[in-house]
Amino acid sequence: MIAQEISDSLKAQFGDAIVETKFDGVLDPYIKVAPEKIKDVALFLRDNVQTAFSYLMCLSGVDYQEGRLGVVYHLYSMKWNHKITLKVDVTVEHPHCQSVESVWKTANWHEREAYDLFGIIFDGHPDLRRILLPDDWEGHPLRKDYQVQEYYNGMKVPY
Amino acid sequence: MEEALTQHEESTHGLVESGRPLTIPGFGRPLKSEEMVVNMGPQHPSTHGVLRLELIVDGEVVVEVIPHIGYLHRCFEKHAEHMVNYQQVIPYCDRMDYIASMNNDLGYAVACEKLLNIKVPERVEYIRVIMAELQRIASHMLAIGTYGMDIGAFTPFLYCFRDRERILDIFEQTCGARLLYNYIWIGGLSHDVPLNFVEKVKDFCRYYRPNIKELNDLLSYNKIFIERTANVGVLPADVAINYGASGPVLRGSGVKWDLRKNDTYSIYDSFDFEIPTGTGIMGTVGDCWDRYMVRVHEMEQSLNIIEQAVDKIPAGDVQSAVPKRIRPEASEVYVRTETPKGELGYYIIADGTTSPYRVKVRPPTFVNLSILPAISRGAMIADVIAILGSIDIVLGEVDR
Numbered sequence: 162m163i164a165q166e167i168s169d170s171l172k173a174q175f176g177d178a179i180v181e182t183k184f185d186g187v188l189d190p191y192i193k194v195a196p197e198k199i200k201d202v203a204l205f206l207r208d209n210v211q212t213a214f215s216y217l218m219c220l221s222g223v224d225y226q227e228g229r230l231g232v233v234y235h236l237y238s239m240k241w242n243h244k245i246t247l248k249v250d251v252t253v254e255h256p257h258c259q260s261v262e263s264v265w266k267t268a269n270w271h272e273r274e275a276y277d278l279f280g281i282i283f284d285g286h287p288d289l290r291r292i293l294l295p296d297d298w299e300g301h302p303l304r305k306d307y308q309v310q311e312y313y314n315g316m317k318v319p320y
Numbered sequence: 321m322e323e324a325l326t327q328h329e330e331s332t333h334g335l336v337e338s339g340r341p342l343t344i345p346g347f348g349r350p351l352k353s354e355e356m357v358v359n360m361g362p363q364h365p366s367t368h369g370v371l372r373l374e375l376i377v378d379g380e381v382v383v384e385v386i387p388h389i390g391y392l393h394r395c396f397e398k399h400a401e402h403m404v405n406y407q408q409v410i411p412y413c414d415r416m417d418y419i420a421s422m423n424n425d426l427g428y429a430v431a432c433e434k435l436l437n438i439k440v441p442e443r444v445e446y447i448r449v450i451m452a453e454l455q456r457i458a459s460h461m462l463a464i465g466t467y468g469m470d471i472g473a474f475t476p477f478l479y480c481f482r483d484r485e486r487i488l489d490i491f492e493q494t495c496g497a498r499l500l501y502n503y504i505w506i507g508g509l510s511h512d513v514p515l516n517f518v519e520k521v522k523d524f525c526r527y528y529r530p531n532i533k534e535l536n537d538l539l540s541y542n543k544i545f546i547e548r549t550a551n552v553g554v555l556p557a558d559v560a561i562n563y564g565a566s567g568p569v570l571r572g573s574g575v576k577w578d579l580r581k582n583d584t585y586s587i588y589d590s591f592d593f594e595i596p597t598g599t600g601i602m603g604t605v606g607d608c609w610d611r612y613m614v615r616v617h618e619m620e621q622s623l624n625i626i627e628q629a630v631d632k633i634p635a636g637d638v639q640s641a642v643p644k645r646i647r648p649e650a651s652e653v654y655v656r657t658e659t660p661k662g663e664l665g666y667y668i669i670a671d672g673t674t675s676p677y678r679v680k681v682r683p684p685t686f687v688n689l690s691i692l693p694a695i696s697r698g699a700m701i702a703d704v705i706a707i708l709g710s711i712d713i714v715l716g717e718v719d720r
Contacts, residue, residue: 184439188434188653204540215561219654221680233667233680237538239561239577246654270690279395293719295388302398 164190167212169247174205180250189235191246198251200259200285206236206245207264213240217265222275227317228253230281234261241270251281258288278303343504355383360704362391368466369715373692373704376708380700385693392719402677406432406646407506409679412568414422414500415663416683422455422491423446424503424717425660431655432506434629443636444508445587450521451491451503452586457528458634459660460615460622463712467612468539468547470709471548476539483531486524493520508642521630525623532620533641540616549612550603553695557606563679563694564687569620569711572598572611579658593621610708615712618660622640647674661712663687683717 168182171192179196182188194202206214214236223231235245251258260283261268272283273292280301283289293296299310309318361372370391376384396416400409413428414421426448433440465480473504488498493514495503500684503510555565557573570577580588580597596617648670656665662684671677688711696704 188651204513217518217564217665218656219667219680221667221678221684223680235665235667242582265561265564266559266694267687267690270686274627291390302395318527 163243164192164245167191167206167243168174170209171202171205172213175202178202189244189246191233191248193224193250196232196249196251196258198259199232199247200261200264202247203234203261203264206247211241212294214245215239217261217267218244220268220271220275222279222281222303224279225250226305228305230256230279232258232275232281256281257284258282259284260289262286277301280304284294331373334510343517353379358701366711367711369718371689371713371715371718373708375701375704377701382699382701382704385696385704387689387692388719389689389715390434392715396681396720397679400675403675405674406648406676409676411500411502411504414502415508415716416681416720417459417659417661417664417685418499419714420459420660421501422451422497422504423459423657424664425501426452426586427534427655427657427659427664428666429504429506431647431653431668433650434504434653434655435668435670436643436646436649438507438641438643439637440641441636442587442634444638444641446629446633447509447513447638448504449586449588449591450626450633451494453625453629454487454490454521454524456622456660459618460619461487463660464535464539464612467709467712468545470705471545473539473542474571476535479531479535479538486527488518490517490524493517493669500576505639505642506646508638509638509641512638518630519632521626525627525630529620529623532616536616540613546602546609547582549608549694549706549710552603552608552703553699553710554604555611555695556608557602557692559694560691563691565662565691566687567658567660568611568614568664569688570690571614572710573606574598574600574610577657579656585655585657585658588625591605591625593624596621603641611710622692645674647672656664656682659684661714681720683720685687685711685713686718686720689713691716 163174164184172179175198178195179192180195181193206212216237216239218235218237221233223233225231229249232249232251237244249258258281260272268290272286275281276289276291277291300307332400355376355378358375358377360375362370374386375382378488396412399412410425410428413424416424424600461480461484468476491501492498495501532676555573557575560573562571566583574597576597581595596614598605600610600613602609650670651670652669654665654667663685665682668676669678669681696707
């Protein structure tokens with residue numbers, strides 16, 4: 162299935178939840194989904210026989226600046242050997258996005274990492290803790306406006 | 321009588337420890353066991369680095385494993401988008417999976433070349449494939465050697481390190497470094513190979529092929545080793561795919577899946593090699609022994625690829641396609657390659673400047689390690705070591 166067909170079937174199923182699509186002029190075609198619908202879209206893409214996206218290759222957080230954060234899902238179907246990229250945009254003021262942990266277990270650690278480094282909150286995640294940084298660290302380092310805290314437990318941080 | 325017994329029970333209940341009553345067998349309720357938390361790591365020889373496993377155990381049976389990672393976090397992604405330009409990211413890539421640096425660099429170079437739309441010369445492709453496959457053998461040697469040591473076999477470890485030394489010698493002769501090479505550049509290589517390179521590589525292949533049999537006799541088909549690894553940590557194929565497993569962990573579960581064939585890159589489509597999978601001949605498909613054995617067979621296949629490639633290296637300049645100034649247009653790409661540990665993905669966003677806007681690494685061992693709790697529940701504490709070793713993690717890559 163090519164990206165256009167995947168997008169058409171998603172639009173027929175979910176309508177307004179598909180915010181934007183782009184296939185031409187990009188290396189990886191992508192479909193932008195509303196953050197409160199991403200889990201349903203993911204479940205549909207995994208369980209539909211035509212798409213069968215059984216494999217979540219990667220889940221990345223991105224800071225687009227100007228108050229926008231994003232989550233990017235790279236999906237792959239081992240059955241049909243096709244790929245698609247899903248994107249979700251959230252705002253810095255309300256960085257909430259549905260968790261896809263129940264669809265692909267691999268999302269568990271990826272989402273914890275995106276929460277840790279970008280502060281994106283995945284609603285419905287069973288264990289949303291920091292993963293790479295200590296639990297009491299302040300801020301989310303991969304945001305572009307991140308300022309390192311001066312002291313951590315009495316130790317000077319930028320040494 | 322009834323009353324007396326109650327009284328007696330009450331008197332034994334007087335001994336209260338940690339909020340629970342102690343009873344003596346034969347009097348009232350049986351003695352209760354409690355779950356206990358045991359910390360494995362962060363300084364533990366079998367964790368292959370600084371990994372802390374919080375084990376919740378009931379007696380010797382593991383109820384839950386909670387991995388705590390991040391001890392080696394070095395902010396690779398922040399460095400890549402802040403401090404350096406595209407070419408300068410490569411030494412940082414070296415330091416992720418530090419026992420398979422060539423493969424890390426290859427993945428990053430392939431991703432950047434896709435962004436820049438560069439076609440690299442044939443000679444470069446051949447040398448890259450030979451280097452990546454030599455590195456795969458070296459990495460598997462270390463995985464196998466240390467795995468044997470986890471189980472209690474010390475000798476195979478020394479044999480593996482003795483042979484790995486020969487590969488490191490070839491690398492050292494080529495680029496001066498034994499571990500962190502900075503050899504594969506965007507669009508080319510840092511140096512051409514030395515004059516006796518082909519002969520050295522052929523020598524190694526001739527030398528190492530019989531040693532795989534020796535390794536099998538020493539370790540793979542050793543009775544004690546099989547007892548410790550067969551039927552332990554069984555990972556079914558559907559669970560493996562749902563958890564995003566890749567590399568020998570996925571293939572050990574019987575899934576015939578290798579990015580070199582299934583989503584090919586570089587010139588891997590011009591070589592003839594097999595994808596070994598777990599067959600469950602010693603126990604169940606997807607147990608520790610299968611994952612281990614896939615690595616042994618992969619070394620043979622890598623030798624096959626090297627032998628096919630080494631005779632066909634064309635002449636040419638390895639730096640002819642290296643761009644003077646790397647400045648891709650605003651775009652993004654996700655490229656994945658097969659490292660010894662599995663699928664290594666680079667998601668790079670370019671914004672038209674000389675340094676990446678965002679580099680996200682999808683490390684294979686980070687994803688493979690997240691399976692550990694799922695396949696360790698119900699195992700013995702000693703089996704957790706066997707399962708962890710069979711996943712073959714490198715903490716430099718898990719934590720980045």
